[in-house]
Amino acid sequence: MADLLIVDDDVDTADLLSELLHFDGYDTRVANDGSEALSLLDARKPDLVVLDVEMPKVSGPEMAHQMFMRNHGLESVPIILCSGMLDLGVVAASVGTRYYLSKPYALDSLVSLIGRALRERAAPDPPPEKR
Numbered sequence: 001m002a003d004l005l006i007v008d009d010d011v012d013t014a015d016l017l018s019e020l021l022h023f024d025g026y027d028t029r030v031a032n033d034g035s036e037a038l039s040l041l042d043a044r045k046p047d048l049v050v051l052d053v054e055m056p057k058v059s060g061p062e063m064a065h066q067m068f069m070r071n072h073g074l075e076s077v078p079i080i081l082c083s084g085m086l087d088l089g090v091v092a093a094s095v096g097t098r099y100y101l102s103k104p105y106a107l108d109s110l111v112s113l114i115g116r117a118l119r120e121r122a123a124p125d126p127p128p129e130k131r
Helices: 011-023 034-043 060-069 088-095 107-122
Strands: 003-007 027-031 048-052 079-083 099-102
Touching (some): 003 011, 011 027, 034 060, 048 060, 048 107, 079 088, 079 107, 088 099
Parallel strands (some): 003 027, 003 048, 048 079
């Protein structure tokens, strides 16, 4: 069972996502700001992070940057950025993730993206091309 960290400053949204993803078979933990999320990351490395972009204290992009800068193997943890921003793809690329969803999104879209990100993380690197 994959361990997901859900980070969203909207407590109701984070708790609802946690419950729904738990019913889909995931272990979930919730943080309501980037600072709390970084503390949870220190305690246990998740398999994937679902991260709101616009949060107080530590924004989603800043949290992702700090996460990737740590030396705990966190650079291999996929991040799904979620926001209503128009340039979300640009923000995602700037923090080093290719996974993002524009709000509002359908839960099945998030579940599908989580599955894809976890499969891609688990897939072995392809062998180098022969020259």
